[in-house]
Amino acid sequence: MTVPFLDLRRQNEELRGELDAVYARVLDSGVFLGGAEVSAFEEELAAWCGAREAVAVASGTDALELALRAVGVGVEPGDEVITAASTCVPTVAAIVAAGGTPVLADIDPVTYTLDLDSVLEACRPRTRALVPVHLYGQCADLGPLLELARDRGLAVVDDAAQAHGAELGGRRVGGLCDATAFSFYPTKNLGALGDGGAVVTDDAGVAARVRRLRSYGEDERYRSIEFGRNSRLDALQAAVLRLKLPRLEGWNERRRELAAGYGRLLAESELTLPTEAPGTRHAWHLYVVRAREREPLRAALATRGIETLVHYPRALHEHPAYGALARPGLERSEELAREALSLPLYPQLEDDEVDRVCAALDEVLV
Numbered sequence: 001m002t003v004p005f006l007d008l009r010r011q012n013e014e015l016r017g018e019l020d021a022v023y024a025r026v027l028d029s030g031v032f033l034g035g036a037e038v039s040a041f042e043e044e045l046a047a048w049c050g051a052r053e054a055v056a057v058a059s060g061t062d063a064l065e066l067a068l069r070a071v072g073v074g075v076e077p078g079d080e081v082i083t084a085a086s087t088c089v090p091t092v093a094a095i096v097a098a099g100g101t102p103v104l105a106d107i108d109p110v111t112y113t114l115d116l117d118s119v120l121e122a123c124r125p126r127t128r129a130l131v132p133v134h135l136y137g138q139c140a141d142l143g144p145l146l147e148l149a150r151d152r153g154l155a156v157v158d159d160a161a162q163a164h165g166a167e168l169g170g171r172r173v174g175g176l177c178d179a180t181a182f183s184f185y186p187t188k189n190l191g192a193l194g195d196g197g198a199v200v201t202d203d204a205g206v207a208a209r210v211r212r213l214r215s216y217g218e219d220e221r222y223r224s225i226e227f228g229r230n231s232r233l234d235a236l237q238a239a240v241l242r243l244k245l246p247r248l249e250g251w252n253e254r255r256r257e258l259a260a261g262y263g264r265l266l267a268e269s270e271l272t273l274p275t276e277a278p279g280t281r282h283a284w285h286l287y288v289v290r291a292r293e294r295e296p297l298r299a300a301l302a303t304r305g306i307e308t309l310v311h312y313p314r315a316l317h318e319h320p321a322y323g324a325l326a327r328p329g330l331e332r333s334e335e336l337a338r339e340a341l342s343l344p345l346y347p348q349l350e351d352d353e354v355d356r357v358c359a360a361l362d363e364v365l366v
Helices: 008-014 016-029 035-049 060-070 089-097 116-122 142-152 204-213 235-265 294-303 320-325 331-339 351-365
Strands: 053-057 080-084 101-105 127-131 155-159 179-183 197-201 218-220 287-290 340-343
Touching: 008 016, 016 035, 016 235, 035 053, 035 197, 035 235, 053 060, 053 204, 060 089, 060 127, 060 155, 060 179, 060 197, 060 204, 080 089, 089 101, 089 320, 101 116, 101 320, 116 142, 127 142, 142 155, 197 204, 235 287, 235 351, 294 340, 294 351, 331 340
Parallel strands: 080 101, 080 127, 127 155, 155 179
Antiparallel strands: 053 197, 179 197, 287 340
């Protein structure tokens, strides 16, 4: 019997009756873009994050791009934006789309989030913004990065695509930086039934500009005051996200229980296990271990019916499209790319399935 890496059908079945009611409500409304569902979701998401504003957009990549534009990236040619070398390609794709030039920094060896010393080495006169990534659901150490940004007049836009509900110092991600970009891709802790994203911020000016940029730069209907484009969240996705948002903390708590179970069962293994940094609350979007011989391990687990994935098999500068971003001092990101292995983790995963994953690992690692 297979332990699936992720089975979204389980969550859909859990919510099936309520999802059917959501579909009917939106169909009956006759409003499919914008409108009451989107506005209500924006208000509810901002309140859940403890922030003043949320602006829904078409995807997490769009959220990061438009947030960067809203804080001023791309105004001057050659604006540089520092981000982690260990993240998914959409992070740098959004920086480029915003008119910025990505500059990569290495990661902390324990949290896998931006390393302050590496950021300092990457700072140059044209540095305009920082994009910390809350990788796998672990909140980045924002305090020193925000202090650096204040000292140098930089904007900070955090990539929270994997961090719905992550906390730093008792505060949820969203509203901790100049702007926060969320993704609602179906696999996320808070996932839609398609693409979606949002920018969350305490800055009313940033929120207003993202609202313009997502709709052709319009400040009112048929009056564009700057170059924007179409990046709208549809009403059906907003309604689905409204249904799921009140359940998110419970689902995250279940993720924490499963992560703790992995931690107990694998404590004596040769794997390097993930940890929760002091003063933070991990969202456990992914449970990522490190294995020196990853590919043989994956193959052996697959023969035992255990599905795994790799997040991510290349550091950003190791992609052919982004090879020009390579620079000395990114070794920890490169090492993580060679060793990272994601085990099944989602709220509907059963305890006995975690037991089976760990039993298979015990067999293989002997």
